[in-house]
Amino acid sequence: MRNRLLITAVSLLACIYPASSHAMEPVQEDVLEISNAWVRGVPPVVGHTAAYMELMNPTEEEVVITAVYTAVAEHAEMHMMTMDNDRMTMRKVDEIRIPAGETFKLEPSGWHIMLIDLKGRLTAGDTVTLDLTFADGRHQGVSAVVKRMDMMAIDDEKGSHKGSHHGSMKGSHKGS
């Protein structure tokens, strides 16, 4: 049976190429045109990070993202940033709506996909696969590259990273 062969092939590949098992799935037409997808690299002690991208809706109907899944984190949530008495805070949202013909940007200091409880270390240059679920049940996979951001980027999420200023202390001598 075809299914059986597929499962065997996937499980064999999974040992070597866990990220590429998507290629074995039936081809599904992309819903959105997605560009500049990236994930903020964080030090290993930080258990969460965020993914950003530009979502272009080339269709004539609104597209609604209702869920995001990724294997690299326990949870992926859609978040928006809001100003609360000149303080940026983020809030979980149930969906992201992309109007017909428009581009919706997920970017630092704006809407983003929060990756919570990372399962492993994300190294700059790694590719993270995200799976977007749409309101009509369709899915779309996205490959996002991990970019190294370090302390400067962490600082722009004021409030959610208490204690990060200790990072300026000298005393570790790694590297050459």
Ligand SMILES: [Cu+2]
């Ligand atoms: Cu967030």
